[in-house]
Amino acid sequence: MDKQRPTAGRPGRKRSEESRMAILAASFELFGEVGYAGLTIEGIAARAGCGKQTIYRWWPSKADVLLDAMAVKGELYVTTADHGSYGQDLRAFLEDTYRLARGRKVIDILCTLMAEAQIDRDFGGRFRTAFLHRRRDSLQTVIDRARRRGDLPSHPAPSTVLDIVFGTLWYRLLATRQALDSDLVDDLLATLVQAPPPPTTTPAASDPTEAL
Amino acid sequence: MDKQRPTAGRPGRKRSEESRMAILAASFELFGEVGYAGLTIEGIAARAGCGKQTIYRWWPSKADVLLDAMAVKGELYVTTADHGSYGQDLRAFLEDTYRLARGRKVIDILCTLMAEAQIDRDFGGRFRTAFLHRRRDSLQTVIDRARRRGDLPSHPAPSTVLDIVFGTLWYRLLATRQALDSDLVDDLLATLVQAPPPPTTTPAASDPTEAL
Amino acid sequence: MDKQRPTAGRPGRKRSEESRMAILAASFELFGEVGYAGLTIEGIAARAGCGKQTIYRWWPSKADVLLDAMAVKGELYVTTADHGSYGQDLRAFLEDTYRLARGRKVIDILCTLMAEAQIDRDFGGRFRTAFLHRRRDSLQTVIDRARRRGDLPSHPAPSTVLDIVFGTLWYRLLATRQALDSDLVDDLLATLVQAPPPPTTTPAASDPTEAL
Amino acid sequence: MDKQRPTAGRPGRKRSEESRMAILAASFELFGEVGYAGLTIEGIAARAGCGKQTIYRWWPSKADVLLDAMAVKGELYVTTADHGSYGQDLRAFLEDTYRLARGRKVIDILCTLMAEAQIDRDFGGRFRTAFLHRRRDSLQTVIDRARRRGDLPSHPAPSTVLDIVFGTLWYRLLATRQALDSDLVDDLLATLVQAPPPPTTTPAASDPTEAL
DNA sequence: GAATAAACGAGACGGTACGTCGGGTCTTCTG
DNA sequence: CAGAAGACCCGACGTACCGTCTCGTTTATTC
Numbered sequence A, B, C, D: 001m002d003k004q005r006p007t008a009g010r011p012g013r014k015r016s017e018e019s020r021m022a023i024l025a026a027s028f029e030l031f032g033e034v035g036y037a038g039l040t041i042e043g044i045a046a047r048a049g050c051g052k053q054t055i056y057r058w059w060p061s062k063a064d065v066l067l068d069a070m071a072v073k074g075e076l077y078v079t080t081a082d083h084g085s086y087g088q089d090l091r092a093f094l095e096d097t098y099r100l101a102r103g104r105k106v107i108d109i110l111c112t113l114m115a116e117a118q119i120d121r122d123f124g125g126r127f128r129t130a131f132l133h134r135r136r137d138s139l140q141t142v143i144d145r146a147r148r149r150g151d152l153p154s155h156p157a158p159s160t161v162l163d164i165v166f167g168t169l170w171y172r173l174l175a176t177r178q179a180l181d182s183d184l185v186d187d188l189l190a191t192l193v194q195a196p197p198p199p200t201t202t203p204a205a206s207d208p209t210e211a212l
Numbered sequence E: 001g002a003a004t005a006a007a008c009g010a011g012a013c014g015g016t017a018c019g020t021c022g023g024g025t026c027t028t029c030t031g
Numbered sequence F: 001c002a003g004a005a006g007a008c009c010c011g012a013c014g015t016a017c018c019g020t021c022t023c024g025t026t027t028a029t030t031c
Helices: A017-038 A041-048 A052-058 A062-072 A086-100 A104-119 A121-149 A158-176 A182-192 B017-038 B041-048 B052-058 B062-072 B086-100 B104-119 B121-149 B158-176 B182-192 C017-038 C041-048 C052-058 C062-072 C086-100 C104-119 C121-149 C158-176 C182-193 D017-038 D041-048 D052-058 D062-072 D086-100 D104-119 D121-149 D158-176 D182-193
Strands: none
Touching: A017 A041, A017 A052, A017 A062, A017 A104, A017 B104, A041 A052, A041 A062, A062 A104, A062 A121, A086 A121, A086 A182, A104 A121, A104 A158, A104 B104, A121 A158, A158 A182, A158 B104, A158 B158, B017 B041, B017 B052, B017 B062, B017 B104, B041 B052, B041 B062, B062 B104, B062 B121, B086 B121, B086 B182, B104 B121, B104 B158, B121 B158, B158 B182, C017 C041, C017 C052, C017 C062, C017 C104, C017 D104, C041 C052, C041 C062, C062 C104, C062 C121, C086 C121, C086 C182, C104 C121, C104 C158, C104 D017, C104 D104, C104 D158, C121 C158, C158 C182, C158 D104, C158 D158, C158 D182, C182 D158, D017 D041, D017 D052, D017 D062, D017 D104, D041 D052, D041 D062, D062 D104, D062 D121, D086 D121, D086 D182, D104 D121, D104 D158, D121 D158, D158 D182
16 A cells, blocks of 8 residues: 555655556556566556655655555455345455456465565565455444344354455465466355255365365 | 476586575575565575575476475475374374464464465465375275274264364364464364364454454 | 676666776776786775776776776877978877876886787777877877878878877887887988988887887 | 697597697687687687587697697797898898788788787796797898898897888887788888898988878 | 596576666656 | 756675586506
């Protein structure tokens, strides 16, 4: 995310929204063309037609530019509208997430950002705040509503639900590089909503040659 | 892993095993001192007292050096001796794995390599072949023996066992950065061996601020 | 010589005159300390306290840096004032040249640049334009004035005069490494102007161990 | 020149004349293809199909290899037969020299070796001994014969004759890169012999418009 | 004829410098 | 006065050769 510094009533030229969008678009395009390792601040500035300083002024690293680009693409957010029951809310959440990650490039960027979060601890913190926690909060909203409604299963525990859902998703993305498909959605729903859980609803891998 | 090029009966000086070990040791030490981002080929060469070319000759990237260093440290391999029953074999496997990853530095390197595998696709392939598949094959050996013995539970399916075991481990390492402890071993055993599984044995996350 | 690219009304930071002088001074000093073969761009940059790129940006080779350093030292130019007669003009020119080359380091650099001009053809062109032609034109000015005055001997031909004067100088510098002394000036004047013949010439005995 | 170490009655394998010739030929060819700056010991070894050590064993530098290659080409030597008079001896010497330097590649190598002699003092010594002194001694032989004969002009002094002859030749080769032509031979003879004029040419009434 | 000795092609070694790339900072000019 | 242009210092990159040091092999000489 960019720095969003307050601009109210300050003297001087306003931040150029045009430059900002050009930078985010350039970083998104360049990622697809040269990959994350080949992505450079210099390259983004050249493609965006701006000076390097304009990037350094607003973002701390190329990973943050990319994270911001994802947000602007409107690809990161999932609705949490009320669909009447826990099961349907959860299905809607999973399908939204599945839709989010259906694009190859978006998946690649997500994996890359998660990877960069391992390597750059400072970015890791910003990534968790700006993305991971938001996603987790969305699911928490669904669970809270279910609890108020009274249709939340007694187990697994809420925190375990969070771990299962996101753990399975990330494992597929990072280690097996399998797509998130509707079979997975069904399996997860069967495990998390029904009681007793069906025996086959554990996080499933179909390609053993790709897994850890 | 390094290139292991065939050396049978060729003319010319032999590869120096001394240099190889110095390089692996240097990369391991330096990782601890300056982190992965601060790790450079130049730095490794300087610490190892060798020329840069000697590294470039045998390893394609600093990540491969680190991967090789892990292997040489003897930290990567887990025994699959027969302990009499599926339950005991599985417990031994999990405890070996837990012991493998008990060191902060080893965990950091594993996370880093998994991260680098996302960013550098070529290294990703080598990482899967040289590490992930090997680990998976070890657990598959345990499962196969159980099937021959006749004490393999009818479910979850073998491939699902693999996903649960390694998925949970990696999720803890990458996302929550929790240590692998004996509670986790117990929970996994309860889920995978006993029937019916206790309701709380799903991959658990305790710190929501660290999870996905 | 450096690139002297036009800087009129462009945006961006100006070339740092401070860096330029530091680089020229460093190359001059280092030449004296480690010789031309030991002179490196890295060494110059380190001594000058600048980045290598700043050198590569403005000079194509270490020889060009050295050539520029000589020019800045103000060591390269010889006056061609009118002394009344061809003989006296020529004597003045030769004595100025002799004075130019009285310093050990300046001689060494000149020999080195002439040598490098043989080896690097592109530099050779620049060396001729920036130095040799300038010197040759100076002598041509003296000859032209003599012709207008009418006291130019009928032979040797003017072009041969140029060859003999500079040929002898360079031959001494390059091949015999003899200093340019007043005996040589006298002998050349006697040969080229003819009357009056040289006063008492005990001709300079060459050192046979050093000669061609 | 190569090291020519004594091989009399020693045990062990003899020096391979085949390798020696392959190395000299390779260095001569490569000089023409990539120039002196691009010439490397590794390149010569590869082209000659030999190991680098075989070159280092016998020659101290690439310049020495090239010098040896010239010698083997038989291009370096000039006869000093008696032609009856100083003028005719001198003309023969100059024309032989002119013939020596008629090949573009031979000239280039001579210039290069003279250049390298400036830069590498050790090679400079070997170059003087193996080439320059030999040439100078040849001309000295002519002068000594003239003195015995009594037809040596009173001036210029013998050492100045040497300086002028070789100086002019080298200056043309190194600085102006002009070919050595018969006009130069005539002009030098006229200047150095004076009276009587050379038998086969009328003394050059210089045409001042004749461009150098 | 075995042992010794030297030179051979091959190729890895520890190094040094190359010329380039990019990071992040610091002017200078333009809109 | 923000922003583009671009020079600055810095450091690592991956490469090219340097000159040296094994290797295993091929001659020659000596014992």
